[in-house]
Amino acid sequence: MATDLHELLRSLRVWDPETTELPPFDPGAAPADPLTLFTRWFAAAVAAGQSEPHTMSLATADADGLPDVRIVMLHGADADGFSFATHATSRKGRHLAARPYAALAFYWPVLGRQVRVRGPVAVAPGEEARADLRARSTGALAAALTGRQSEVLHSTEELARASEAAWERAGREPEAPVASWTLYRLRPTEVEFFQGDARRRHVRLVYRATEEGWARDLLWP
Numbered sequence: 001m002a003t004d005l006h007e008l009l010r011s012l013r014v015w016d017p018e019t020t021e022l023p024p025f026d027p028g029a030a031p032a033d034p035l036t037l038f039t040r041w042f043a044a045a046v047a048a049g050q051s052e053p054h055t056m057s058l059a060t061a062d063a064d065g066l067p068d069v070r071i072v073m074l075h076g077a078d079a080d081g082f083s084f085a086t087h088a089t090s091r092k093g094r095h096l097a098a099r100p101y102a103a104l105a106f107y108w109p110v111l112g113r114q115v116r117v118r119g120p121v122a123v124a125p126g127e128e129a130r131a132d133l134r135a136r137s138t139g140a141l142a143a144a145l146t147g148r149q150s151e152v153l154h155s156t157e158e159l160a161r162a163s164e165a166a167w168e169r170a171g172r173e174p175e176a177p178v179a180s181w182t183l184y185r186l187r188p189t190e191v192e193f194f195q196g197d198a199r200r201r202h203v204r205l206v207y208r209a210t211e212e213g214w215a216r217d218l219l220w221p
């Protein structure tokens with residue numbers, strides 16, 4: 001079994017020219033603000049047909065400093081930060097309450113691009129979390145209403161019952177409140193843009209927040 005896995009792993013490559021275009025990236029011509037570059041790269045990923053470009057890895061640490069990571073959706077990126085939503089009572093919600101810092105990673109393989117973001121995380125006002133949830137689908141509301149995220153599930157029947165009730169309520173009451181549903185905003189202190197290169201001369205441009213504004217450096221790949 002392990003041999004099969006290793007054979008499979010060895011047979012795989014990243015950035016197959018049939019599916020990946022590695023665009024040139026001139027860091028000297030990059031904008032002064034990482035949000036402008038993020039917005040540009042995001043639009044390019046969408047235009048290149050990247051599936052689910054708005055999903056990202058969200059890394060947090062628990063009270064002891066031990067790391068964890070999972071995928072969440074990006075809900076927005078603007079002067080207030082990168083926003084995502086989840087239950088404050090979930091594992092990640094508990095991590096963020098204990099240590100309000102996180103890191104994000106986006107990977108857009110069709111363009112060989114990665115973006116990493118780090119910084120402190122704040123809870124957005126409750127009204128904004130409610131508006132954010134109202135603007136999403138019935139399924140998103142039903143999922144939020146199902147609740148108990150990250151608790152141990154004792155039977156699939158229990159989930160089926162809770163989910164059925166949540167879907168029914170979401171359909172009947174599109175503005176149903178979900179007390180634990182929380183909108184978080186990560187305010188970036190560091191944003192790194194990675195552009196893959198076929199000769200492995202990858203370009204890494206990091207923006208770091210300073211009192212005078214954004215400082216920029218290149219990093220060895």
Ligand SMILES: Cc1cc2nc3c(=O)[nH]c(=O)nc-3n(C[C@H](O)[C@H](O)[C@H](O)COP(=O)(O)O)c2cc1C
Nearest residue numbers: 055070071072073085086087090091092093149150
């Ligand atoms: C594509 C994708 C998108 C997801 N988006 C979210 C999301 O926006 N919010 C969320 O709470 N969980 C989302 N999840 C589920 C999380 O990955 C995770 O299972 C859940 O939030 C519990 O994480 P935790 O136990 O670390 O709190 C998503 C999962 C996938 C695969």
